[in-house]
Amino acid sequence: MDGRRQLRKDQVELPRPIAELLKGKVSVGRLFELVNEFAVEKRKRDLVIERAQVAIKQVYDGFTPEERVRFFAMLYDQFSDRYDEHMGIETRHYQAIEAVMQYAAPFLRMPMVDLTAGTGEPMKYAMGIIERSERKRELKIVEPLMAPVQDSDEVAINEISERMLAKAWAKLGKKVAHLNGSAYDFSLKGFRTVLCSQTFHLIKDEDKPRLVRAIHHALVPGGVAVVMEEDPFRISPTAPIESVALFIRAIAMPVSPQHLIGYFTANGFTKLQERAVAPIDEFHSMRLHLFEKR
Structure with missing residues (x-):
């Protein structure tokens, strides 16, 4: 399965009414006939997609926890x-x-x-904030004062997809420790900040407490958990990621x-009181949650 292979326009067989x-x-009169005929064909296609999503979810729901981890590794390798x-x-999620x-x-x-580092963009923003605050001393920082990034044990990223992890490591630099494993089984401890972005809406409800x-x-x-989730969740497909979008539509369990x-x-x-919302588009936003470990 290669989600990167795309059809050219001249390879697509047009529906007969459009042709x-x-x-x-x-x-x-014929224009109305053709448009109505095409609408029926489109509805048939939509029904096929709906049945495909039901079938995908049925298979996914039968996976073991270990198989679900492998599924996401393959999905995001394809998406990377x-x-x-x-x-x-x-889609402007990053902004x-x-x-x-x-x-x-x-x-x-x-x-x-x-x-759940993805290609490293949230960590890049966090590192930039820390480095700027150290240089400019413009932020009122909770003690102890945040230090600039120096050693690999100060900043780490974990990502289940090897291809996504490689992109994150290249983006963030070799001073960042990188791990390729399931977030559920993350064994390291001693961190004062944990980032987790756009993950909870993808995983089954039974897996959400495991991640917490x-x-x-x-x-x-x-220590503080910095959690970012779409509200409400909405897949924004573009043609090149349609196969990935089909999977996500089928298995997503928004929270x-x-x-x-x-x-x-x-x-x-x-729960800490500070939180913020930033629009992604006219339909949904990115919401920040901050939680302190008791």
Whole structure:
């Protein structure tokens, strides 16, 4: 399966009503007939896609936890070459993440880890905030003062997709420790900040508390989880990622802000009051949540 292979326009067989329209002038009556015929064909295609999504979810729901981890590794390996373009240019998710990250600035402390790093963009923003605050001393920082990035044990990234991880490591530099494993099984601890961006809406409800507990394990007491999620969740497909979008539509289990807060407060966290929302587009936004480990 290669999500990067794209069809050219001349390789696509047009539906018969559209092909007839493109041949030349048709009467007013025939135009309505052809459009109505095409609408029926489109609805049939939509129904096929809906049934495909049901079938995908049935198979996915039968996976073991280990198989679900492998599924996401393969899914994001397939998505990796297009991910930054899709998130930063086509849909502007990155701009929204960068905007809400500014509100987390007073809580970013070393050492810091991103448990679901993707291609490293959220960590890049966090590192930039820390480095600027050290140079300019413009932010009111919670003690101890955040230090500039120096050693690999100060900043770490974890990503299940090897291809995404390679892009993140190249983007962030070799001073960042990198791990390729499941966030659920993350064994390192002692971090003062854990980042987790756009992950909870993808995983099954039964796996959400597991991820919260992994975040809790990674943090020292008083450490802060910086969590970013779309609200409401909405897949924004573009043609080059349509196969990835089909998977995500089928298996996504969005979580409301209230339920996300509930998962954290039930598993050893206190909700901090500071949070922010930044628009992604006219339909949905990026929401920042901050939780402190009790």
